[in-house]
Amino acid sequence: MNALTAISPPASDLATAWFCDVVAAERNALSGFLRQPLAAVADTVALIARQARPIVLLGVGKSGHVAAKLAATFSSLGTAALFVNAAEAAHGDLGAVESGSVVVILSNSGATDEIVRIMPLLKARGCSLVGIIGRIDSPLARAVDYLIPAEVEREADHIGMAPTASTTLHLAIGDALAVAVSRTRGFTREDFLRHHPAGLLGRQMIPVASFMRQGDDLPKVTPSTSFVDLLAVMSSKRMGAACVVDADDQLVGLIVDGDVRRHIQAHPDVHIATAGEIMQPSPQVIGTEANVGDVLLMRSAGSGSWLVLPVVDGSGRLRGMLHANDLLQG
Template identity: 45%
Template sequence: MNASQVAVRPVAPEDQRALDLARSTLAIEVQALQSMADRLNQVFAQVVQQILRLPGRVVVMGMGKSGHVGRKLAATLASTGTPAFFVHPAEASHGDLGMVTDKDLVLALSNSGESDEITSLLSALKRQGVGIVAMTGGLQSTLARHADWVLDTSVEREACPLNLAPTASTTAQLALGDALAMALLDARGFRAEDFARSHPGGSLGRKLLTHVADVMRSGSDVPAVQPDADFSTLMREMGAKGLGCAVVVDAQQQVQGIFTDGDLRRCIEAGTELRTATAGQLMHARPKTVSTEALAVDAAQLMEQHGITSVMAVDAAGRLAGIVHIRDLMRAKVI
C-alpha cells in the first residue's frame, strides 16, 4: 500500500477547534508584532543612546505577566553586554528602591501603564533624578506621562478569545525587549567571545573559551620520534602513548609527518618491507596541525573535516607543542 492509498482519518471537531484557535492566536500575535514594528520611531533610538551613555545599570520593573517578561529582559540585557537587573516594584516600595541610584535608568513594563505598584514609585524616582523608560500600551497613562521616553507596545487586541489574558501584549513586550537588547549588542560591538564570558558554564562558553593549549597533551605524553627512528622504535612509541599515532619531528621539533594505525594497515596491505624502514620513510608528510592559541573547537572541526582523530598542536614558530585527540575534546565537553 503506497502513501496515496492510506486512509486519512478526519480531524475530530474538538481537534479542529484547537487547531483553529492556535492558528488564530499566532496570527493575532504576528499582526501585533508587525504593527509595532511599523510604529517604531526615533524614541527607540534615543533610548538605545541613553543606555549606551549610562554610567549605571538598567533597572527593569514590572508586575504580573509584565514582571515575568521583565525578568527575562533583564537577563537578556545582562548577558549581552548591558548591565541590568530586575527589581520587583512591590518590594521596591518596601525598601528595595534603595538598590536604584541616580546613575541608573528604570525600564518599567506595564501594558495599561496604571499598575499601582509601579505608579506609586514614579514620584520617588523622579525626585531621585532617575531616568524612566516606559514600555506600555497605555500611551495616555500615568506611567507614560511621568516617563522620559515611551516605547509603544500597544496591541489591537489580545489573542485570548475573551480578550482578557495578556497574550499579544506580553509577546509585544518580549519582542521589543529583545529588539532593544540586540540594538545595544550591535552598538557595543559585542562579540561571540564576549557572550561566552558571561556563559562560562554552558556549552557555548566551553566552545569559545577553551583553547587548544587547555586540552592538548604535552611533554612526555606526546608520541614523537625522529625521522631516522627504526620501525621497532616507532611501534614502541605508538604503543606506549596509546593514541594510535606517532609524530615525526626533526631536531628542532619541527613537525615532519605522522604515522598512524591506518598507515600501518595500508603498509601491510601494500606489502611494504617494514623491518628496514625508518619513520621518515613511512610517515605521512605534511600532516594537519593547529596553533596552541586556536580554539579547541577549531581542532574539532579540523578532525571532522579530514576524518582524523588526532591533530598536532604547534607554537608560533611551528614547533611541536602537543597533540589533541578526539577523546581530549570529549573529556573537555567541547564536542
C-alpha cells in the same frame, strides 16, 4: 463521571493547529512591531550604553517575569542591571534605584497601578524613564522620556486575554536593546565568557595547554618512521593518531586511524611504508595561546569535524595535541 473526565482530548491535527496558531500570532506581533517607526530606539541604546550605574528593569506580574529575565540578559552582555518588582517598590525596594538611573518600564496596559503610583518618585530622583508599553495613549506612555511602542493586535491564546503575544514582543524588544547596547559598548565574546565562570561557558576560557597531551604522552613520529613503529606509537599513546615532525619539531603532518586503513587498502605491502607516505600534510592546527572556546568556535564554524588537533607555537613547532574527548570531560 464529572464534566472534566467526560471531555475527550482533541484530535492530534486540531491540537497541532491550535499550537501553530499561537506561534503564528506571536510571529505576527514581532513582524508588526518591525513595520512601525522605531524613532526612540537609537536614543534609548545610546542612553543605556553611556550609563555607569546599573540600569533598572521595572515590571509586575507577567511583565515582571519578563523584566527579571531581561535584567539577567543585560548583565550577561556587559550592562549591569537589576530587576525591581513594581508591587514591592513602594514597600522599600525603591531604595535599590539610584538617583539618575535609567529605568526601563515594562507594561502592556500602560496603566499598571503599581507603576503609576511610583512614577513621581522616579522622576523626583532624576531617573531617565524608558517605556516598553503596549498602549501609546496610556498614562505610562505619556510619562516616560523614551517610548518604544509594543502594541499587539491580539494575544495569542484562544480567549485573547492571557499575556502571550505581548510578553513575547516585550521580551524580544528587551533582548534587542541588550544586544544593541552590548555591541555599542564593544562587548566581546571573551568578555561574555568572563561573565560566566561556571559550567561549560566558564570552561571555554581555559587555555588549551591545560587539556592538551604533551611530553611523553604525545604521539610523535618522523617522516621516516616505519609502518610498524608508527603503529606501536599510535597504540601506546591511545589517541588514535600521531603527529609527524621534522628534526626541529616542526609539524609536517598528521596521521589518524583512517589514514592507516586507507593506505592498507591502497597498498597491500604496507610493511615498507613510512609515516611520510601515509600522513596528511599541512593538517589543521590550533595555537598554544588559544582557549577551549576558540576550539569549540572553530568546530562550530565548520572548520572540520576533528577528533584530534595538534597544538603548535608561533613558529609552527609541535607543543601538544588535543583529543575531543578531553574537552568534554570534567
